[in-house]
Amino acid sequence: MLKVEEIQALIELVDRSNLDEFEFENDGTVIKMKKNTGVQVIERPVREVAQVSAPPQMPAQPRQLAENPQPEAPAQAADENLHKIVSPMVGTFYQAGSPEEEPYVQIGSKVSPNTVVCMIEAMKLFNEIEAEVEGEIVDILVKDGQLVEFGQPLFLVKTK
Incomplete structure (x- = not known):
């Protein structure tokens, strides 16, 4: 079994090296190290937003759609x-x-x-x-x- 000092020495060596991942096995003990690449993807569930209805005296405003989503007729012709x-x-x-x-x-x-x-x-x-x-x-x-x-x-x- 590795001593804490030996594990710390390995961590320092991997940290100073160009390696992204390191795996070491000795007498049935396995140590795996991965460097933090700085990019972390976190998936979170999308929360549903409750729809708020407009007050009765004010009609809801229609949403504006993107202008000209359809190709123009002359281009099709x-x-x-x-x-x-x-x-x-x-x-x-x-x-x-x-x-x-x-x-x-x-x-x-x-x-x-x-x-x-x-x-x-x-x-x-x-x-x-x-x-x-x-x-x-x-x-x-x-x-x-x-x-x-x-x-x-x-x-x-x-x-x-």
Whole structure:
């Protein structure tokens, strides 16, 4: 069994070191030390607040909602002819078949349903992604080499 002086010496050594955690076992005695990181998360239950009704002579005031929570109609009208080409899988987005090659498509490129627009690498397999619509590429929403999620928009295409 360790003496109090030995335990205090260990505490001082760990305190002066760059260690965040320390565990010591000797003859069946285990000492675990963790430094305080300065960040402490405390969860407390949310208290319910009793609702106070307004006096009878004063009607309750309606709450103000955030202004324009809905997108504006003109913006929606502009997006009606835009088709999103989305990622069918999680992986890495590539604009070309190899770093030396030109990108499959650029902004302004005309595409047909079977035009390859990019590749997505997933688990060491390279998957060609086709436009699936006819139109013109108006925006490329991801960068070459970027990780993409399933369903993430990759391109905007102005359809005919």
